[in-house]
Amino acid sequence: MDTRLWLALWTTLWLGGLVLFTGLAAAVIWFGAKDVVALLRSLAAGSRPEGEDQAPTEQGVTRT
């Protein structure tokens, strides 16, 4: 494949990925802060917050 085609593929992936990740990170930072507050409140009150639940998890292998 021509070098220019490779470059076009990598540039598209890089810019597209960065934009999508920035959007995702912004949403996670904003809404995640509310989740942290809700979690601490629920633990302090001895109950779980309303909304989505996740099944219990064990400590697991992190892919790095």
Added chain:
Amino acid sequence: LGGETSAQLLERLSVPTNFGVADWAIVVVFLVVSTGLGLWAQKYMKNIGDYVVAGRAVRSYLGIATIIASEMGLVTVMYSAQLGFKNGFSAFHIAFIAATVSLIVGITGFIVVPIRRMGVMTIPEFYERRFGRDVRIFGGTILAASGILNMGMFLKADSIFVTSVMGMNSEFQLKIAMTIMLVLVLIYTVLGGMVSVLVTDYMQFVVMAIGLVATSVFLMVHFSPHTIVETVQNIRHEGGFDPFLAPDFGTAYVLWMVCLGLVSCCVWQTSVMRASSAATEKVVRQTFSWGALGFLIRFMVPYFWGICAIVYIASRPELRQVFLPSDGSDPGDITLRAMPIALAGLLPAGAIGILTAGMFAAAMSTYNTYLHTWSAVLTQDVVAPWFPKGLSSRTRIILARCIMVAIAVFLLVWGLWYPLGQNLWSYMAVTGSVYFTGAFAVLLFGIYWRRASKAGAFAAFACGFLGIVALAPVQKWLGLSRLAATALHRLAEIPGLAGLAHGVDPATFKLSEGVVGLTTWGTALLAMVVFSLLKPDPPRQAAASAAGGARVEGVAD
């Protein structure tokens, strides 16, 4: 270089860094606040059971933050940046393949949906249910050995980042930094216990995400796209864009990356846990489809930083002679320092401190998780099954803590002693595949093939373990490279095969990681089939296994 190695030359140079007093203050304050927050949040956890309850109360955005924070360690940034520095844009193919495979797994539900149906939480649990307890112990032992070996270079790589941004480039300073970091890791892990609770993971995500995006945007503004492309073209030529022409890659390597991408999605422990803990099969598919974005970014950002390091270093003659020798030779492990040195010289004071703090936190979170994980696997899946009456909870905790300290000491000794001799990514991939090559065969046939037997599972694990010969020092020690080169020359004597030995010099020839990886991959799959056919499980056991498998999927003969 006048007889000097690149490392010796770098020690003599005064490498510029913008890391100053303000940055030191930022790093120290961040570490203190992060640890303090973790300890403060623990007052809400009355016992270990509460930790699990807290896990049940995690909402989706906080869940995403913790997944990304725990999946991206400093070592990821280091090995990816090294690949970007050495191979330019060609390295992007690994991120592209990982993301594509994750998307395909998400759409098809390959392996992960059957695992969700079976409801297992760990891979060794699957081994026991499908093949029996001894397969669980054998698989768990190889899993832990491979995982600890895989972790072996973490301390060195992370210390290289920290010392490089601080302008300390000597081997002695690296050793001191490794020792200090190990002590910090142990204090952090033992004092805090499960300090990486959700609050600190969230905080780490915020710092890390801002650091990743801001640094990338800064680099894109600082270097024009034209300068970056032109420099990569001049330094790395076509191999800087085309992975099939890059010196570190090639066709076999690219194909091996496809296999690794598949395994990362299906066989790695976090993936299995994510599949098992999802509320519905639809959620499993969505998680893996969206996970593609995570795979893409966690590799591409450091690749890009490594590429920018080429531009930074190419414009500085004193650094250029160290990292980009004019004779085209490979400067070796020292290329791990290229990205942090470039960032320390480019980012303004304050910004480099925030980035270092984020990376430091990412590293601590990774150590914490890994030390707990491998000590838990060894205790639960390897040692405990030997005691039919079981071990008390207290004994298990003491055992796990002893193993944790032993692993920490191993990290220091291995990091100081082991001669890497290949890209850090290749080391990670090879040590990882020692386990998951066999594990993939066992999972694949265990789920989809009724006749898969215990003998086949043992054979597949053993064949997967052979992948360890892809480690450069092991090849050298066993003399395999010379043996393979001689064999190729012998084969080339056969009419029609003369091309096989073209350019193969027995003195310098090295078996590529891709070739070894693909060979062991195929051998493990073949061994699983052949040994299952040669030595099927006894009828009673086969019926029990099939019952376990039948709950997984419509198992086919």
